[in-house]
Structure formats: C-alpha cells, structure tokens
Amino acid sequence: MENSISKFFGEESWLTYLVIIVASILLGLALRWLIFTFLKLGNQRKPTILKQQLLKHLKTPAKFLLPILFIYGFLLYLKLIPLWHKVVEALIIINFSWIVIASLNAVEEIVKQKFSIDTNHKTKDRKVLTQLRFIKSISIIIIITLACAAILWNFPAAKKLGTTILTSAGVIGIIVGVAAQKSIANLITGFQIAFTQPIKIDDEVVIEGEFGEVEDITLTYVVIKIWDKRRLVLPLSYFNDKPFVNWTFNSADVIGTVFLYVDYTFPVKELRAKLLDILKSNPLWDKKEANLLVTNSDVQSMELRAAFSAKNASDTWDLRCQIREELIDFIKKSYPNFLPQLRKMEMKKN
Numbered sequence: 395m396e397n398s399i400s401k402f403f404g405e406e407s408w409l410t411y412l413v414i415i416v417a418s419i420l421l422g423l424a425l426r427w428l429i430f431t432f433l434k435l436g437n438q439r440k441p442t443i444l445k446q447q448l449l450k451h452l453k454t455p456a457k458f459l460l461p462i463l464f465i466y467g468f469l470l471y472l473k474l475i476p477l478w479h480k481v482v483e484a485l486i487i488i489n490f491s492w493i494v495i496a497s498l499n500a501v502e503e504i505v506k507q508k509f510s511i512d513t514n515h516k517t518k519d520r521k522v523l524t525q526l527r528f529i530k531s532i533s534i535i536i537i538i539t540l541a542c543a544a545i546l547w548n549f550p551a552a553k554k555l556g557t558t559i560l561t562s563a564g565v566i567g568i569i570v571g572v573a574a575q576k577s578i579a580n581l582i583t584g585f586q587i588a589f590t591q592p593i594k595i596d597d598e599v600v601i602e603g604e605f606g607e608v609e610d611i612t613l614t615y616v617v618i619k620i621w622d623k624r625r626l627v628l629p630l631s632y633f634n635d636k637p638f639v640n641w642t643f644n645s646a647d648v649i650g651t652v653f654l655y656v657d658y659t660f661p662v663k664e665l666r667a668k669l670l671d672i673l674k675s676n677p678l679w680d681k682k683e684a685n686l687l688v689t690n691s692d693v694q695s696m697e698l699r700a701a702f703s704a705k706n707a708s709d710t711w712d713l714r715c716q717i718r719e720e721l722i723d724f725i726k727k728s729y730p731n732f733l734p735q736l737r738k739m740e741m742k743k744n
Contacts, residue, residue, distance in 0.1 A: 422461030447500035491541040598707035600639035650710040695734035
C-alpha cells in the first residue's frame with residue numbers, strides 16, 4: 395500500500411507530504427492571523443472605512459490563500475509530479491479571484507457609506523451607485539470567466555479540448571446567438587440604463603399603475619419595491635419598450651396636487667387662506683410651492699386645484715392625503731351648503 399502511494403506522489407514518502415501539507419496549512423493560518431491582528435490594531439488606533447471593509451470582506455478568503463501558497467512553494471521545492479502543481483495552481487487562481495471579488499464588494503460598501511444614502515439623497519449620488527452596481531456585476535462576470543479560462547489553459551488536456559471546441563464554434567455560436575437574443579438585448583439595455591440612467595437606485599417611480607422605489611438593478615432585471623412592500627420585477631428591456639413615470643429623475647422634490655369640486659358660489663379666497671394655514675403647520679411642506687387655483691368648471695361645479703411641494707415623493711404622497719382630508723373637513727364644517735349641487739334646467743313650454 396505504501397509503495398503504491400509513494401509511486402503516486404513521487405519519490406518521497408506519503409507521510410512526508412502529509413506533514414508538509416499540515417505544516418503549510420498551520421503556517422499559512424498563523425501568518426494570516428498575524429497580518430489581520432496588526433490590521434485590527436491599526437484600525438482600533440485610527441479607524442477608517444477602508445480598513446473596516448477590508449477586514450470584513452477579506453477575512454474568509456485570506457484563510458485559504460496563504461496556506462495554499464505555502465503548499466505550492468513546498469511542492470515546487472520537492473519537485474512533485476507536475477499534475478499536483480497544476481491542481482494547486484488552479485486553487486490559487488480560484489482563491490485569488492475570490493479575493494478580487496471580495497475587494498469589489500468592499501469598494502462598493504465604501505462608496506455607499508461615503509454617499510450616505512437616505513431619504514434625502516441627491517440625484518448625482520444615485521447615479522454613481524447605479525453605475526457602480528452595474529460595473530461591479532460586469533466585473534464579477536469577467537473575473538469568473540478569466541479565472542475559468544486560466545484554469546483550463548493550465549491543463550494540456552483542456553487545451554486540446556479547447557481546440558476541438560473552436561473548430562465547431564461557428565455553428566455553436568449561431569445557435570447560442572439565436573437562443574440568447576433576449577439576454578444579449580438585456581445586457582445592452584443594462585449598459586444604456588447604467589450610463590444614460592432613465593432610472594437609478596432609489597428612484598421613486600410609477601410603473602404598471604404601481605408606485606414604488608427602485609430597489610435593485612441587475613444585469614437582467616430591475617426590482618421595484620412597491621409601497622406595500624411587494625416587489626415588482628421587470629426585465630431591463632421593459633424600460634426601453636414602455637413608458638413609465640420617474641418622480642425623481644432630476645431631483646427628489648415633487649409637486650403634489652389635490653382636486654376638489656365645489657359649487658359656483660363657494661368663496662375660493664377663504665379656502666386658499668385655509669390651505670396656507672394648514673401647510674404652515676405641517677412639517678412635510680418644504681415651504682417652496684403653495685397655491686390654489688380654479689382649473690376647470692362644468693354645468694354643475696367648478697374644479698379647484700391645491701398644489702404644494704415636498705422634499706420627496708413619499709412626503710408628497712402623505713401630504714396630499716393630509717391636505718385632502720383637512721380641506722374636505724373644512725368645507726363640510728364651514729361651508730356645507732357650497733358643495734356641488736344638481737341644478738334643474740327649467741324648460742319653457744311652447
């Protein structure tokens with residue numbers, strides 16, 4: 395048994411390799427612990443967002459990288475069978491790719507904290523986050539693709555397989571291209587959305603009759619968080635093909651309106667003064683816009699439009715509901731006889 399194992403590994407005893415592997419793992423973990431201990435101490439003395447995020451995201455992948463590197467170094471020194479070198483090299487490529495992806499996640503968190511996204515976020519902040527999210531997704535796909543290519547290229551057998559595949563790539567490419575038309579269209583649309591930005595992360599929109607907030611933009615779909623906490627998931631191509639309302643396209647502040655219908659004899663000036671009184675005592679009003687106008691009329695009533703502004707769409711919605719309720723209550727209590735009336739038309743008899 396020992397002879398067969400020795401032949402499989404090489405000239406050295408299998409126990410030698412076992413000791414080397416265990417020693418490499420312990421040495422790598424010890425060095426990793428030492429490095430991260432110094433980083434933690436440095437962060438405690440002078441904390442920064444960069445140090446915090448690197449410690450958080452690189453903690454797990456670093457557990458594997460250093461032990462694998464030590465194992466690879468020892469195997470090169472012992473001149474082991476080349477196949478084992480290739481296997482360990484593949485593990486190094488996988489782990490290094492993992493570290494790069496973790497670093498991208500750390501950068502994303504740093505940018506998020508820098509912009510401090512909240513209900514009062516600025517349009518330029520949301521533009522940067524949307525572009526960052528899309529670029530990160532594309533980067534992850536590229537990293538994984540390059541890692542897989544590097545691993546396959548490292549094995550001679552895979553090179554031959556690649557040559558065989560390339561000979562039939564023309565036919566396969568046509569088939570894949572036809573089958574993936576929608577996916578490719580979504581990817582192109584994703585680039586357009588990321589840089590032309592008809593929608594951005596945290597935009598407040600009305601789509602398919604639903605009011606909600608753009609929660610996430612991926613490479614293939616957009617997630618809209620509706621006001622009642624449901625999620626509306628739409629393909630990226632939807633935003634090229636169909637119209638939608640973006641309440642925060644250039645800025646977050648929005649004009650809210652309330653329509654009321656009263657009799658022709660109603661004192662409009664009294665209601666206009668009441669609207670201003672209500673707005674002055676309401677913290678949701680941003681004190682920029684406030685007016686009440688007669689915007690239409692018919693044979694039975696006249697239409698009044700109360701308009702006012704708020705700092706974002708959510709506050710505008712709440713303010714509309716409150717203003718509507720208080721104005722209707724004011725009319726019922728102060729002018730109950732001035733609600734729309736049905737007037738009968740007298741017909742002259744011939």
